[in-house]
Amino acid sequence: MYNPFENEQGNYIVLVNEERQYSLWPAAIAIPGGWNKEYGPEVKSRCQQFIEKHWQDMRPKSLSQAMDKVMS
Numbered sequence: 820m821y822n823p824f825e826n827e828q829g830n831y832i833v834l835v836n837e838e839r840q841y842s843l844w845p846a847a848i849a850i851p852g853g854w855n856k857e858y859g860p861e862v863k864s865r866c867q868q869f870i871e872k873h874w875q876d877m878r879p880k881s882l883s884q885a886m887d888k889v890m891s
Contacts, residue, residue: 823847823848827863831863832858833859
């Protein structure tokens, strides 16, 4: 059975949602609601590198903002 999410040679895109959470997504599949294209299409390894570089804070944006308010 073919799984487009596990194709190492396929083209992927990096998606991001309003909470600044990232997702690796096969380029051939329609982008789901609530997500926007941030990078690609590109090979899977480059998309993974992009995510590692840009998604440093794993907390959702709303949580990060709430915690910043508490800390200040």
